[in-house]
Amino acid sequence: MSLSTTGPVLVVGSGLLGASAGLALSIGGVPVQLQDTSPSARALARDLGAGTLVDDVAPDDPTPTLVVVAVPPDVTSDVVARALRQHPDAVVTDVASVKAVILAELQEMVAAGGLSDAELARYVGSHPMAGRERSGAAAADADLFHSRPWVLVPHAGSDAGALARVRTLAIDLGSVPLQMGAQEHDDAVALVSHVPQVLSSLVAARLVEAPDGALALAGQGLRDVTRIAASDPRLWAAILVGNAAPVRDQLALVRDDLTALVAALDGAAQQGPLTPGAMAAASDAVRRGNAGVARVPGKHGGARRAYAEVTVLVPDSTGELGRLFATVGELGVNIEDVTMEHATQHRVGMTTLAVVPDAAERLTQGLDERGWRVVQA
Numbered sequence: 001m002s003l004s005t006t007g008p009v010l011v012v013g014s015g016l017l018g019a020s021a022g023l024a025l026s027i028g029g030v031p032v033q034l035q036d037t038s039p040s041a042r043a044l045a046r047d048l049g050a051g052t053l054v055d056d057v058a059p060d061d062p063t064p065t066l067v068v069v070a071v072p073p074d075v076t077s078d079v080v081a082r083a084l085r086q087h088p089d090a091v092v093t094d095v096a097s098v099k100a101v102i103l104a105e106l107q108e109m110v111a112a113g114g115l116s117d118a119e120l121a122r123y124v125g126s127h128p129m130a131g132r133e134r135s136g137a138a139a140a141d142a143d144l145f146h147s148r149p150w151v152l153v154p155h156a157g158s159d160a161g162a163l164a165r166v167r168t169l170a171i172d173l174g175s176v177p178l179q180m181g182a183q184e185h186d187d188a189v190a191l192v193s194h195v196p197q198v199l200s201s202l203v204a205a206r207l208v209e210a211p212d213g214a215l216a217l218a219g220q221g222l223r224d225v226t227r228i229a230a231s232d233p234r235l236w237a238a239i240l241v242g243n244a245a246p247v248r249d250q251l252a253l254v255r256d257d258l259t260a261l262v263a264a265l266d267g268a269a270q271q272g273p274l275t276p277g278a279m280a281a282a283s284d285a286v287r288r289g290n291a292g293v294a295r296v297p298g299k300h301g302g303a304r305r306a307y308a309e310v311t312v313l314v315p316d317s318t319g320e321l322g323r324l325f326a327t328v329g330e331l332g333v334n335i336e337d338v339t340m341e342h343a344t345q346h347r348v349g350m351t352t353l354a355v356v357p358d359a360a361e362r363l364t365q366g367l368d369e370r371g372w373r374v375v376q377a
């Protein structure tokens with residue numbers, strides 16, 4: 001597919017985000033130059049096909065027209081400012097997970113005379129709502145941004161042409177661009193990204209001293225809640241302190257909910273499960289969660305679609321999953337999503353296929369006829 005972004009694009013910070021962008025642009029034929037303070041990080045990104053090292057760019061090669069800064073939030077404003085000065089014809093964006101603090105730091109540089117208004121006009125902050133719990137180019141993926149929201153955060157002095165170029169980049173990488181102010185963005189991500197990270201980490205932290213016997217019982221619920229607890233502590237520390245006030249406000253609300261639930265359970269623990277108010281408080285916590293989760297957009301960012309789920313027991317041996325997928329394909333059913341759960345002690349996995357409701361019965365019957373063990377919900 002030919003891309004509308006014109007290169008060369010300079011990617012500063014060739015970790016997960018930078019290398020993913022570099023890979024997608026390189027595959028699309030856009031020349032990418034890579035820069036990173038870590039020699040091993042930039043060499044790895046180059047080896048994986050994310051671009052050419054800046055040091056290897058010939059002196060008469062064209063200079064970058066777009067700079068994508070993908071470094072940790074605490075160093076982002078310095079790197080953006082340097083890029084604006086070093087590349088006077090380039091538009092500069094960053095992909096950091098916080099936006100207001102970075103813009104404020106850049107505006108302070110303008111106030112102090114270290115950056116001009118004209119230079120700052122070429123900067124448009126941004127934030128792809130795409131990532132994972134692993135860092136570095138080794139975890140990069142050209143499809144990382146596909147179908148994900150990419151927030152464009154222009155400031156009052158941003159040039160319209162600069163905004164258009166960053167929007168084009170987001171679209172070229174398969175994202176769905178949308179626009180917000182810096183504070184509006186930070187308030188939103190405190191709720192949908194930063195607090196979920198903190199809560200996942202805190203739940204996982206309770207496991208550090210858990211008895212092995214308890215961990216052996218871990219099921220999909222724990223795995224769902226703790227996937228992002230494997231995230232990089234340094235990166236997330238910078239994100240959380242960079243968005244301190246909105247994250248604190250949201251955490252205080254969660255703390256109030258926890259305090260109320262703990263008090264109700266305390267009553268039940270001391271006076272028995274039917275103690276007045278305990279049942280209502282416990283049910284209310286879960287019911288409000290039901291209402292909240294129903295509002296989370298589903299696949300492709302649209303409204304959550306009610307897929308039917310068909311769970312199949314798959315032997316834990318080479319090629320079995322491939323054989324299952326092939327059978328589903330032969331039955332003419334599209335798999336919308338797939339999750340797997342492994343029984344710790346058994347050489348069998350439970351594979352749950354999400355399919356459109358109309359196809360569920362046909363799929364169940366077809367798999368059954370072909371000898372697959374379909375687990376009744």
Ligand SMILES: NC(=O)c1ccc[n+]([C@@H]2O[C@H](COP(=O)([O-])OP(=O)(O)OC[C@H]3O[C@@H](n4cnc5c(N)ncnc54)[C@H](O)[C@@H]3O)[C@@H](O)[C@H]2O)c1
Nearest residue numbers: 013015016017036037038041071073096097131132135136
């Ligand atoms: N990880 C995610 O899920 C995710 C998602 C969206 C946005 N972001 C944002 O993207 C940015 C990068 O995150 P990541 O997950 O790719 O991190 P990463 O650790 O994988 O990559 C960051 C890279 O920046 C390099 N670096 C650090 N300081 C530098 C400097 N001064 N100059 C040049 N290179 C420097 C590091 O060596 C590293 O290779 C962060 O601001 C983060 O908030 C992350």
Ligand SMILES: O=C(O)C(=O)C[C@]1(C(=O)O)C=C[C@@H](O)C=C1
Nearest residue numbers: 097128129130131132133193228
């Ligand atoms: O899915 C994940 O692993 C993520 O952590 C991605 C996620 C998110 O919260 O959605 C995390 C931080 C980023 O700033 C953007 C995306």
